[in-house]
Amino acid sequence: MQTFGYGQLDPSNLGSQSDLDQFMLRQFLGRVRTVALVKVIAVHGGGTGAGPPTVDVQPLVSQVDGQRNSVPHGTILGLQVLRWQGGAAAIFVDPLAGDIGIITCPDRDSTNIIKNKAVGVPGSDRRFDLADGVYIGSLLGALPQQYITITATGISLKDTNGNTLVSSGSGWALNGNLAVTGAITASGAITAGLGGADQVGLQTHKHSGVTTGAGVSGVPVPGT
Numbered sequence: 054m055q056t057f058g059y060g061q062l063d064p065s066n067l068g069s070q071s072d073l074d075q076f077m078l079r080q081f082l083g084r085v086r087t088v089a090l091v092k093v094i095a096v097h098g099g100g101t102g103a104g105p106p107t108v109d110v111q112p113l114v115s116q117v118d119g120q121r122n123s124v125p126h127g128t129i130l131g132l133q134v135l136r137w138q139g140g141a142a143a144i145f146v147d148p149l150a151g152d153i154g155i156i157t158c159p160d161r162d163s164t165n166i167i168k169n170k171a172v173g174v175p176g177s178d179r180r181f182d183l184a185d186g187v188y189i190g191s192l193l194g195a196l197p198q199q200y201i202t203i204t205a206t207g208i209s210l211k212d213t214n215g216n217t218l219v220s221s222g223s224g225w226a227l228n229g230n231l232a233v234t235g236a237i238t239a240s241g242a243i244t245a246g247l248g249g250a251d252q253v254g255l256q257t258h259k260h261s262g263v264t265t266g267a268g269v270s271g272v273p274v275p276g277t
Contacts, residue, residue, distance in 0.1 A: 085181040086158040090114060090192065093154065094128050099147040105136040106147050108188050110156065126183075132156060133167060135189040153193045156186035251275065 065072065091110035099106025112126040137144045148154060163185050164176035179185070199212040207220035216229030245255055252275040262271030 086183055086186075087181070088155050088157050089183065089186070091129075091154060091156050091186075091188070093148050093150050093152040093188070095150055096148055097131070099134070099145075101145050105134045107131045108134055108148055110186070110188065112183065113153070129183050129186065133187045135187055148188060148191065152191050154188055154191045156183070156188050158183060159185045159187070161185075 090113045092113055093108050093110055095109040097107045097109075098104065109128050109130045110132060111128050115126065116124040118124060134148060136147075158181050160181055162176040162179050162182070165173040200210075202209045202211075209217065209219040211217045214229070217227070219226045219228075253273040258273040260270035260272070261274050264270075
């Protein structure tokens with residue numbers, strides 16, 4: 054049995070030439086993409102020390118026919134990803150498969166510009182096409198487990214290991230171990246609770262060569 058699809062034209066669109074013209078305009082405007090909600094299907098490349106990745110995405114708002122039957126979109130391959138960057142400075146937060154975000158669609162085919170990173174002609178006559186979309190960030194995501202928060206009162210950082218760094222009017226407060234490679238220079242006093250240096254506890258160490266009276270003790274004893 055032969056089956057037929059349903060279009061979106063209905064009798065109300067045939068009342069006059071104006072009604073028909075409006076229907077045709079709506080159909081043409083429906084082809085103009087601005088932004089779209091998408092799900093990230095796969096991520097290619099990216100990472101710290103590399104250029105931005107590309108992503109394969111699926112638009113989440115399905116197409117419908119004249120009978121409101123759903124027609125899901127297929128996967129759109131190799132879209133560019135926005136990275137917050139200025140000159141040689143950048144913040145690396147690449148998307149992951151499963152993320153939900155938004156893409157914006159340039160008004161011209163930008164493949165030649167992406168390839169050559171210079172002024173050029175459109176790669177084709179297509180306009181406002183999903184194939185030229187740029188993934189610009191996450192939306193409807195899960196509660197973050199590591200983050201940077203900037204408010205009117207200061208800045209705080211938290212990672213997935215529970216380490217935090219929080220600013221306030223009295224300075225920075227670090228919660229977590231700190232491993233430093235290189236020298237530490239402090240212009241003010243250093244106040245410490247428990248601590249050590251070269252296997253010598255700052256509050257608990259003992260000295261060698263101790264004598265009573267006004268003599269000077271020997272060096273601290275390692276391991277104390």
